[in-house]
Amino acid sequence: KAGVTQTPRYLIKTRGQQVTLSCSPISGHRSVSWYQQTPGQGLQFLFEYFSETQRNKGNFPGRFSGRQFSNSRSEMNVSTLELGDSALYLCATGTGSNYGYTFGSGTRLTVV
Amino acid sequence: DQQVKQNSPSLSVQEGRISILNCDYTNSMFDYFLWYKKYPAEGPTFLISISSIKDKNEDGRFTVFLNKSAKHLSLHIVPSQPGDSAVYFCAAGSFGNEKLTFGTGTRLTIIP
Numbered sequence: 001k002a003g004v005t006q007t008p009r010y011l012i013k014t015r016g017q018q019v020t021l022s023c024s025p026i027s028g029h030r031s032v033s034w035y036q037q038t039p040g041q042g043l044q045f046l047f048e049y050f051s052e053t054q055r056n057k058g059n060f061p062g063r064f065s066g067r068q069f070s071n072s073r074s075e076m077n078v079s080t081l082e083l084g085d086s087a088l089y090l091c092a093t094g095t096g097s098n099y100g101y102t103f104g105s106g107t108r109l110t111v112v
Numbered sequence: 113d114q115q116v117k118q119n120s121p122s123l124s125v126q127e128g129r130i131s132i133l134n135c136d137y138t139n140s141m142f143d144y145f146l147w148y149k150k151y152p153a154e155g156p157t158f159l160i161s162i163s164s165i166k167d168k169n170e171d172g173r174f175t176v177f178l179n180k181s182a183k184h185l186s187l188h189i190v191p192s193q194p195g196d197s198a199v200y201f202c203a204a205g206s207f208g209n210e211k212l213t214f215g216t217g218t219r220l221t222i223i224p
Contacts, residue, residue, distance in 0.1 A: 043201065045213070056209060090156070092155075102158070103155030106154075
């Protein structure tokens with residue numbers, strides 16, 4: 001079966017711009033979580049969506065937002081980009097019942 | 113507040129020997145723990161998990177040990193193979209909350 005698809009793979013944006021990242025889950029997976037990975041910080045949880053509802057949220061500013069569509073695809077948006085937002089953004093999808101998360105390959109965002 | 117810690121940023125092990133990766137946590141309410149392996153330019157891949165009610169789980173060459181009183185878990189890989197060279201993340205979660213809390217990772221290098 002197809003894996004988790006994240007698009008685009010790479011992105012370069014200018015400070016102050018906004019960006020939208022996309023995550024298409026494995027068929028049947030209704031839970032989509034987003035993580036930010038930066039060097040030395042590991043993976044930091046951003047938020048999780050299930051059936052179009054945000055169920056959990058991490059400690060990120062309001063510039064980071066997301067949504068989920070009826071087909072379970074999810075988008076993450078970052079507004080007013082800062083240099084510190086440069087990171088690998090990963091989404092993980094699952095059935096919503098713990099344990100079985102599958103990660104996508106991520107979107108590498110560079111803010112210049 | 114780093115609730116999950118991997119204090120060794122890197123580890124080198126001779127091929128064929130045992131690799132031991134360590135992880136400490138502070139939150140006694142975690143219900144389960146996971147280990148992920150990550151290659152460059154790819155998302156993390158699930159390796160093995162352990163419930164908080166167990167002290168050991170084994171899957172082929174991989175064994176995870178959990179010491180709840182010490183709030184410590186470890187991943188043993190034996191025998192180590194060159195393909196095991198990657199960054200390993202431990203993660204912890206709680207039932208009913210889809211958020212995973214990750215450590216900062218340990219880069220394992222297997223020396224042929």
